[in-house]
Amino acid sequence: MASSSSIHDIRTIAALFDMRADFVSAQVYGSGHINDTYCAWFDQSGKRIRYVVQRINHNVFKQPVQLMENVERVTQHALATLKANGSREAYRRTLTCIPSLDGKPYATDSAGNVWRIYPFVERARGYDELETNEQAYQAARAFGEFQKLAATLGGERLHETIPNFHNTPKRLEALEAAIAADSAGRAAEVATEIEFARARSADCSRITDLIASGEIPERVTHNDTKLNNVLLDDVTAEGVCVIDLDTTMPGSALYDFGDMVRTAAPTTREDDPDPANIGVRLDRFEALVKGYLSTATFLNKHELANLAFAGKLLTLECGIRFLTDYLSGDVYFKISRPSHNIDRCRNQFAFVKAIEDNMDAMEKIVAAHR
Numbered sequence: 030m031a032s033s034s035s036i037h038d039i040r041t042i043a044a045l046f047d048m049r050a051d052f053v054s055a056q057v058y059g060s061g062h063i064n065d066t067y068c069a070w071f072d073q074s075g076k077r078i079r080y081v082v083q084r085i086n087h088n089v090f091k092q093p094v095q096l097m098e099n100v101e102r103v104t105q106h107a108l109a110t111l112k113a114n115g116s117r118e119a120y121r122r123t124l125t126c127i128p129s130l131d132g133k134p135y136a137t138d139s140a141g142n143v144w145r146i147y148p149f150v151e152r153a154r155g156y157d158e159l160e161t162n163e164q165a166y167q168a169a170r171a172f173g174e175f176q177k178l179a180a181t182l183g184g185e186r187l188h189e190t191i192p193n194f195h196n197t198p199k200r201l202e203a204l205e206a207a208i209a210a211d212s213a214g215r216a217a218e219v220a221t222e223i224e225f226a227r228a229r230s231a232d233c234s235r236i237t238d239l240i241a242s243g244e245i246p247e248r249v250t251h252n253d254t255k256l257n258n259v260l261l262d263d264v265t266a267e268g269v270c271v272i273d274l275d276t277t278m279p280g281s282a283l284y285d286f287g288d289m290v291r292t293a294a295p296t297t298r299e300d301d302p303d304p305a306n307i308g309v310r311l312d313r314f315e316a317l318v319k320g321y322l323s324t325a326t327f328l329n330k331h332e333l334a335n336l337a338f339a340g341k342l343l344t345l346e347c348g349i350r351f352l353t354d355y356l357s358g359d360v361y362f363k364i365s366r367p368s369h370n371i372d373r374c375r376n377q378f379a380f381v382k383a384i385e386d387n388m389d390a391m392e393k394i395v396a397a398h399r
């Protein structure tokens with residue numbers, strides 16, 4: 030079950046890296062659903078500084094070394110670009126990997142786990158729920174800027190760290206397989222949710238069809254642009270650093286915009302168990318559109334025409350994934366209560382319904398700003 034992280038010996042892990050500092054203490058950190066994340070304090074010649082120490086979830090990411098090759102390339106490119114542009118805070122505005130003792134961007138422990146260490150980005154934080162429209166604007170602006178930067182990454186195509194990650198028709202197939210297997214004996218209790226997903230099967234292939242026909246281009250995208258994957262400056266709210274680069278790989282710009290809508294435009298958090306609380310904040314949606322289009326100036330007409338739809342599709346896809354995991358006995362996403370995945374699924378499907386009810390207004394907002 031993906032319910033709790035085991036507590037690792039971070040002092041021993043940190044000793045595999047070239048820290049140039051003495052280990053002090055470590056705590057479990059953050060609210061990500063995938064990796065085991067720790068905040069670790071070190072004493073560096075008399076000054077306390079902290080780092081983020083992460084174990085890559087190799088149940089989710091089957092090729093962690095390839096994943097780290099991607100992360101190293103993307104972060105080195107970001108750092109070089111920031112420096113070339115004269116940024117005074119280059120090391121705060123991109124993740125950078127602390128090298129292991131043998132000069133790699135990761136280290137493997139005696140149990141075969143792959144670990145990495147990033148400097149902790151200070152005076153900024155990620156939000157599970159937004160407080161202001163300005164935060165939505167700044168977050169979307171930062172993800173657009175990240176895509177722009179990724180567009181200038183030279184060299185080989187990045188590895189696909191999770192093949193077909195946003196292939197929604199394949200996500201629906203996986204749901205059907207989980208229903209058929211019913212390995213946790215839960216299918217009967219979620220008949221309404223299964224019906225909800227099946228009724229929207231035609232929506233699932235819209236973006237993959239546009240990609241297959243060449244109307245929507247493949248780009249290097251982040252693919253996990255949930256709100257807490259961009260750190261906003263504590264004072265200015267500016268999006269200072271895009272994090273969680275594990276799924277940065279070939280994708281569609283629409284996946285990134287859609288996931289921003291999924292996480293920044295609802296009236297409540299992703300796991301609020303009461304669907305009655307869920308609606309669309311059109312003001313937040315407008316802030317996202319404005320922020321994203323202020324930096325993502327490269328979109329073609331098909332991408333622009335599907336921005337609002339992408340919000341619906343990525344929410345539907347995520348709901349399908351939570352439902353699949355619930356049916357499979359909670360093997361993928363971390364949970365902290367037995368109903369967590371089905372609560373998340375119901376929440377996402379309620380948001381899909383709310384988007385459907387507001388689609389005309391959302392399309393008008395996009396039209397006003399494109």
Ligand code: ADP
Pocket residue numbers: 058059060061062063064065066081124147148149150151155257258272273274275
């Ligand atoms: P997951 O894939 O599990 O979501 P993340 O890479 O998003 O893992 O990290 C989990 C959380 O840890 C983030 O949501 C963020 O709050 C925090 N975090 C990650 N990296 C950093 C960093 N370099 N500086 C500060 N906080 C960070």
Ligand code: GN1
Pocket residue numbers: 060061062063064089252253255258273275276299347
């Ligand atoms: C996971 O890792 P995290 O918590 O930022 C997931 C996303 C989902 C999200 C739902 C690699 O994101 O795809 O949209 O949970 N990441 C992976 O909250 O599966």
Ligand code: MG
Pocket residue numbers: 061062257258273
């Ligand atoms: Mg994350």
